[in-house]
Amino acid sequence: MVIADNETGSLWQQATGECLAGPLKGKQLELIGGEMMSWGAWKTEHPGTTVAEEPAEWKGLLPKQKITELLEAVTSRMVPQGARGLDGRLPAHEVICGLVIAGESRAYPLSVLQKQRVVRDVLGGQSITVECSESGDRVSAYLGSPRQGYPKSDRLRVDRQFWLGWSEFHPGTSVYQIPGEKS
Amino acid sequence: MSVLLSVCSLVLGVLGLQIYYWVTFVPAIGMNFVYRIGLWKNVVRLLVMGSALAAYALHPTGGQLIVLGVALLLSVMTGFFFPPRAIPHIDRPRHLSAAQAPLADGAMVMGTTVGDRAAAWALETLIPHHLVNDEIDGQRILASW
Numbered sequence: 001m002v003i004a005d006n007e008t009g010s011l012w013q014q015a016t017g018e019c020l021a022g023p024l025k026g027k028q029l030e031l032i033g034g035e036m037m038s039w040g041a042w043k044t045e046h047p048g049t050t051v052a053e054e055p056a057e058w059k060g061l062l063p064k065q066k067i068t069e070l071l072e073a074v075t076s077r078m079v080p081q082g083a084r085g086l087d088g089r090l091p092a093h094e095v096i097c098g099l100v101i102a103g104e105s106r107a108y109p110l111s112v113l114q115k116q117r118v119v120r121d122v123l124g125g126q127s128i129t130v131e132c133s134e135s136g137d138r139v140s141a142y143l144g145s146p147r148q149g150y151p152k153s154d155r156l157r158v159d160r161q162f163w164l165g166w167s168e169f170h171p172g173t174s175v176y177q178i179p180g181e182k183s
Numbered sequence: 184m185s186v187l188l189s190v191c192s193l194v195l196g197v198l199g200l201q202i203y204y205w206v207t208f209v210p211a212i213g214m215n216f217v218y219r220i221g222l223w224k225n226v227v228r229l230l231v232m233g234s235a236l237a238a239y240a241l242h243p244t245g246g247q248l249i250v251l252g253v254a255l256l257l258s259v260m261t262g263f264f265f266p267p268r269a270i271p272h273i274d275r276p277r278h279l280s281a282a283q284a285p286l287a288d289g290a291m292v293m294g295t296t297v298g299d300r301a302a303a304w305a306l307e308t309l310i311p312h313h314l315v316n317d318e319i320d321g322q323r324i325l326a327s328w
Contacts, residue, residue: 002206002217003314003327011214014327021218032324034295039303040288043281046301049294050278051286052315052326054308059271067269068311137291 015169033157037138075162087167089175097139098159098166098173101126105170107163110136112178118146121176128156185242189250192234196257199227201264220262228258272314278302297322 001014010022017029035042043049058064076093086092096107101124113119113132121128130141141156159166167173198205202224206212216223235254239247286292286305294303300320309315309328317324 001313001327002214003325009218011218020214029325032295032297034293034304034326036291036293036306038288039284039286039290039292039305042292042294042301042303046294046296046303047281049281049301049303051281051284051292051303051305052273052276052308052317053279054305055273055276058311060311061268064311068307071270071310137289 015165031157033159035140035158036160041133041138086164087171089167090163092162092164094163095160096163096166096175097130097132097141098161098170099123099128099130099141099156100170101128101156105166105173106176107166107170107173108139108176109163110139110160112176113139116178119176120146130158185238185247188234188238188241189247192231192238192254193250193257195227195234196231196254196261199224199231199257199261202227202262203264203266224261228261231258231261270311270313272316273308273312274316275318276315293326293328295319295324295326297324 002020003012003014004010005012005024008023010024010027011020012018012029013020017031019025019027019029039051060067062070090096090107090109095110097110097113098105098107104124106121106123108119108130110132113130114134114136117132117134119130119132121130126143127145128141128143129146130139131146132139139158139160141158142150143154143156144150203217203220206214206217231254235247235251239251291306292303293306293309294301296302297319302317302319304315304317304326306328309326313328315326317326
């Protein structure tokens with residue numbers, strides 16, 4: 001997705017935060033990341049959290065429910081080619097959890113994480129752990145070996161998205177496989 | 184020839200309704216096209232009206248007059264499917280505490296922390312709105328889907 005800012009009309013790449021065109025071309029927004037999980041899991045981890053309220057008035061052209069259905073139908077079917085063409089190692093709409101450390105990127109298919117639940121891996125020269133709940137609604141990753149509790153500084157940003165988006169913006173990415181399994 | 188011009192006019196007019204999405208299907212168009220979309224909308228309008236007028240000039244019939252009328256309507260509506268019209272963003276929403284939030288525990292959210300402050304946006308809000316301009320702990324952030 002490309003976003004236009006109201007102040008300058010510059011166009012920004014959502015996936016990378018880079019400004020692609022306009023007066024701010026070349027500038028970079030800081031990606032702070034977000035974790036996707038169930039509300040119950042999030043407020044358990046962050047008891048003091050707030051949540052944004054949905055505005056009372058919907059201002060879209062079509063009813064909100066119709067737009068949501070349309071978006072879900074389109075995004076689950078549409079396969080834009082992107083600048084590099086499709087990477088066929090995984091189905092385009094396979095949900096993956098992407099990690100990047102020291103310039104090395106790897107996609108962890110959610111289906112694989114749900115099978116394994118706890119993955120020990122090495123990425124960017126660092127030992128990491130990726131944990132996934134049984135339902136797949138919570139995935140977290142941190143530096144080091146599996147353990148109970150870890151400092152915030154060891155937490156890694158997990159990008160949960162479709163394979164087609166991840167592979168487009170991480171062309172050299174590897175794909176995690178369960179050791180011993182053939183692709 | 185007039186039929187060809189009429190068809191071109193109407194096809195371009197219909198495509199022009201979705202001019203903001205051309206780059207999705209033809210990435211080679213590039214970001215500068217999107218940045219200068221105002222200019223390109225006017226180019227499309229000129230081509231749509233020009234083709235229809237030429238068709239009418241070549242063959243001034245009632246049918247061509249109707250085509251001219253439809254072309255005029257389409258050229259006025261160039262860019263009608265403007266993304267924010269379908270997917271309105273949210274500016275500075277009110278934030279509710281966990282106790283106040285009308286969310287089921289199973290509802291999916293996207294959460295982040297800024298300093299010591301944790302904030303979340305429900306996917307049922309993010310998906311239809313795509314963009315939320317927000318401020319957490321004095322820091323302006325964009326939550327996007």
